Amino acid sequence: MTEKAMPSPEAIKAWARLMRVSRQLIERAEEALKDSGLPPLDWYDVLHELAEAGEGGLRPFQLTERTLFAQYNISRLLARLEADGLVEKLKVADDGRGQTIRITAKGRETRRRMWAVYGRSIAELVGAKLSADELSTVSALLGRLRLPPAPD
Amino acid sequence: MTEKAMPSPEAIKAWARLMRVSRQLIERAEEALKDSGLPPLDWYDVLHELAEAGEGGLRPFQLTERTLFAQYNISRLLARLEADGLVEKLKVADDGRGQTIRITAKGRETRRRMWAVYGRSIAELVGAKLSADELSTVSALLGRLRLPPAPD
DNA sequence: TGACGATTGATGCGAATGCATCTATATTCA
DNA sequence: TGAATATAGATGCATTCGCATCAATCGTCA
Numbered sequence: 001m002t003e004k005a006m007p008s009p010e011a012i013k014a015w016a017r018l019m020r021v022s023r024q025l026i027e028r029a030e031e032a033l034k035d036s037g038l039p040p041l042d043w044y045d046v047l048h049e050l051a052e053a054g055e056g057g058l059r060p061f062q063l064t065e066r067t068l069f070a071q072y073n074i075s076r077l078l079a080r081l082e083a084d085g086l087v088e089k090l091k092v093a094d095d096g097r098g099q100t101i102r103i104t105a106k107g108r109e110t111r112r113r114m115w116a117v118y119g120r121s122i123a124e125l126v127g128a129k130l131s132a133d134e135l136s137t138v139s140a141l142l143g144r145l146r147l148p149p150a151p152d
Numbered sequence: 153m154t155e156k157a158m159p160s161p162e163a164i165k166a167w168a169r170l171m172r173v174s175r176q177l178i179e180r181a182e183e184a185l186k187d188s189g190l191p192p193l194d195w196y197d198v199l200h201e202l203a204e205a206g207e208g209g210l211r212p213f214q215l216t217e218r219t220l221f222a223q224y225n226i227s228r229l230l231a232r233l234e235a236d237g238l239v240e241k242l243k244v245a246d247d248g249r250g251q252t253i254r255i256t257a258k259g260r261e262t263r264r265r266m267w268a269v270y271g272r273s274i275a276e277l278v279g280a281k282l283s284a285d286e287l288s289t290v291s292a293l294l295g296r297l298r299l300p301p302a303p304d
Numbered sequence: 305t306g307a308c309g310a311t312t313g314a315t316g317c318g319a320a321t322g323c324a325t326c327t328a329t330a331t332t333c334a
Numbered sequence: 335t336g337a338a339t340a341t342a343g344a345t346g347c348a349t350t351c352g353c354a355t356c357a358a359t360c361g362t363c364a
Binding site (some may be wrong): 005006008011012014015017018019020021022023024026027028042055066077094112119120122123124125126127129132134135136137138139141142143144145147148 | 157158159160162163165166167169170171172173174175176177178179180201220236271272274275276277278279280282284286287288289290291292295296297298299
């Protein structure tokens, strides 16, 4: 009996839509950034977190918690960001193993320019397609799919 | 004036949820497959299309249309699938450039075993979290985000 | 027919990813 | 205290991806 706990047709369809639409949207947003000569989305995610963190910066492991990047990906992404002068690594941690990552002025500027393009993509791809109520419905329903499930 | 056409808070939140949740779900589904010693999700997508296509098979370019893989990714993915004996490339096309890809018995069997795991993931991650009505709502709303937007 | 542009699919190369492991420092606890 | 364990972050290696390009064939049209 191999057919145990198989998903309902509604679940399969919702899953399929989620997979396909998310890929399409990412592709489009990525394309818009590239067309503007800007870095990829991954960079934005990290720069966004660091910009919100302010002057205090963040430890790399905090970035792995807030984003969904693997530890080694954060490590390498930060190396690239540093090489581009968008972040700086501060050795001054009270933990000898760690470091604090702080966004630079250039990093903030890059993030701002990325947002001009990224934000427009979001507005066009999502904001223009559904009403505010519908968007809130989507957010609420997707929120219940989060792992671990959280309120809000 | 740089602030033109920026997305509403609802749009931003819906986008963020979509990005985050889809990544989490993919990660979980991928992990489940790996834990079972099965190939990655990408393989499933292609095997699924080929299984539905039946004995007639599909041309590689048809696969790039139906999936969201780039042409060169399909080319290489098919090479790996062929190396594993899951598909076969039939030179017998009436188009001298092309080939027809057909799933093998082993390919069908692999797909079946993948579905046992993948389907369970979908049931747990999505089917168990929302009602059938809610799932249909999600499908309908996400459907309006497709590119190009389509009815349904 | 025959030259030209379009289409199909593959591939060389550099960059990014996944996995496992490594070094270094911190923490815990006998 | 000191040995064992845990945590932070980097890295070697193999695989995969992205990009550009290529070879081969097809279709079109003068």
